Amino acid sequence: MKKISIFKVVSILMLLAGIAGAAQDKPNIVWIFSDDHTRQTIGAYGGRLQTLNPSPNLDRLASEGMRFDRCYVGNSICAPARATLLTGKHSHLNGKYDNRGPFNHDQQQFQKILQKNGYQTVMVGKIHLSGQMQGFDYWEALPGQGKYYDPDFVTEEGTKSYKGYTTDIITDKALDWLENKRDDSKPFMLMIHHKAPHRNWQPAERHMSKYEDIEIPEPDNLFDDYATRTTAAQKQDMNIVNTMRMDTDLKVTEGGGRINFNLEHYAARNAFLAENKLEGKELVKWKYQTYLKDYLRCTWGVDENIGRVLDTLEEMDLEDNTIVMYSSDQGFYMGEHGWFDKRFMYEESFSTPFIARWPGKIKPGSVNSDLVQNIDFAETFLDLAGAPIPDDMQGKSVVPLLKGDTPKDWRKSLYYHYYEYPAVHSVRRHEGVTGKRYKLIRFYGMDVPGGEEWEFYDLEKDPSEMNNSYNNPENAGKISEMKRELDRLKEYYKVDEPPPQKSRG
Ligand SMILES: [Ca+2]
Incomplete structure (x- = not known):
């Protein structure tokens, strides 16, 4: 009889245990993504709005996980950012340069690879890429920008309509899948994609009077004169003074137009303006206050719903083997440079929030300052799943960064x-x-x-x-x-x- 060394037996047993363990240990991924949610309005990122406590659940996520301070996008606008998220490629290679052109759904996307590697893949909410999604076991998408109330969703079976506030409904659908429709023998990728807080900032009815009596701190450069900047900064059309609309943006009745909100909620606003004939800087300051309050009410709705997701993971005992990640398609101006909107390569809109929690793997309360970009997300998901990463993806997995181990040759520029x-x-x-x-x-x-x-x-x-x-x-x-x-x-x-x-x- 051939002798087998005890070491060999032990190592074979260890190998078998490792294989069995690896199959069970594949982490679930919950990816929560919002639209135009900028770091200045997330408490964990500090800044002038921190004292308002604008995001307790995101702050909890950051305190239990890692906050990325230098996460940026490759093209600061809605649809291209989503195309990059799915493809792991800059706009010029995935073909989605701007919000207008078509997206080729037949191209390689990370969720198709995850699906082939045993993951259940789900996406609910705003994807801003018209056409049928591919690579998802289940998906429901807002058409285009979607609506804040009583939204329609595009599905594989056609368009469905729902009653209620869209941020709540997106979360309801995601949690319904998690609790009632999931195959619990498989790991999952659950993408919860909010429409909020995209323009024109319509909050849930229950949040209409939050921040009512608060004075929001102004940025130092609310009245920027662009003196040393190029004509690009000087001649944009995204400023609070001229571009922001009294009707659709600020919900004031004068002007009429594309109003699709309940004016009763805004009666006090109308009455105040009728009584106080504001002009010049005083009017800009009022618009700034009004804009920020509506925006922060929308992000409060997002944050509240993030809390629901975190609580559900805990109740279902999924917390330990689920990495939860939060980001937005890009940043936004909260009055800095006198602006709202995004697009520019200046920090407020070039950067985007990125927070990740992974119990036992990410050190709680850690902060990363490496240069990370949205081309990295797709490869990170694949790396987490142990799935192959195609050579033509352009980012880098941030998994080593999550583990506190930044490679020496990590990128120095974006x-x-x-x-x-x-x-x-x-x-x-x-x-x-x-x-x-x-x-x-x-x-x-x-x-x-x-x-x-x-x-x-x-x-x-x-x-x-x-x-x-x-x-x-x-x-x-x-x-x-x-x-x-x-x-x-x-x-x-x-x-x-x-x-x-x-x-x-
Ligand atoms: Ca956006």
């Missing part, structure tokens, strides 16, 4: 490119590169000789990006270096000529 011009809000096309400290932006197709305008910022000295120091001779060396880095990134990410600028359709 590429950005915004394409939607001419279009609503008139933000000019631009691309750029950022490192942790310096940022270089190139606006192109501009009405100046040569067609280009550049901006350069030292984020340590000028975190609010008020002083474009591109023309300061002291920066010449640094700017040359950043230009070389921009060229290197464009080659690395295979950036093509952008599609021609078409007139607004």
Whole structure:
């Protein structure tokens, strides 16, 4: 009889135990994604709105997990951000440059790979990519932007209509799947995609009077004059003073138009304006207060529903083997530079929140400051699932970062490119590169000789990006270096000529 060493037996047993363990241990993934939810309005990120305690459940998630302080997007606008989320590719490779063009659903997407690797895949809410979704066992999507109340959902069986507040309904559907429809022999990827707090910021009825008697702190640059910035910053159409609409945005009756909300909720607002003939800076300040309160009421609804998800995971005893991640399609301006909306490569809209909790794997209350981008999400999901990662995805898995172990060769710079011009809000096309400290932006197709305008910022000295120091001779060396880095990134990410600028359709 052949002798088998005791070590060999032990190692075979360990191997078998490891295989069995791996099959059971595949983590579930709950991905909660909102629209235009900016870091300035999340308590865990600090900042001037922190004292309002605007996000207790997200703060809980951050205190039990990891907060990413330098997470950015590749193209700060709704549909392209979702295309990048699913494909792990920048816009020029997934073909979704702006909100208008079609999305090719036949291309590679992470959920198709997860599905092939034994995961149940579910998506409920805003995806902003028209057509039938692929790679999901179950999905229901808001058509386009969707509505805040009584929403329709596109499904594989056609359009369905529901009564109620959309943030609640999206969560209801997700939790109904989790509690009643899931196959509990398989791990799952559950994507809960909120419409809120996208413009025009309509809160749930139960939150209409939250923050009513509070004075919201203003940013220092609410009355920015763009003195040192290029014409791109000067000539945008996304400012509170001129662009923000009294009717649809601020829900004041004058002007009529596209009103789709219950005016009774806004009676006091109308009465106040009728009594106080505000103008100039006083009117801007009132608009700012009104805008922020409506926005924060919407994010309160999102946060409340995140609490429901966290509680349900705990009640179902799923908490330990489920990684919960929260992010948004991009950041937003809460009056900084006098703006609302997004699109620009400045910090408020270029950055996006990213918080992850994974009991036993992520150290509670940890903070990561590595440069992370939305091209990384798809690969992170695949890595968590132990699924193969296609070579043509352009990001990097952040799983090592979650475990507190950033690779030595982690990226030192990020590429950005915004394409939607001419279009609503008139933000000019631009691309750029950022490192942790310096940022270089190139606006192109501009009405100046040569067609280009550049901006350069030292984020340590000028975190609010008020002083474009591109023309300061002291920066010449640094700017040359950043230009070389921009060229290197464009080659690395295979950036093509952008599609021609078409007139607004
Ligand atoms: Ca958005």
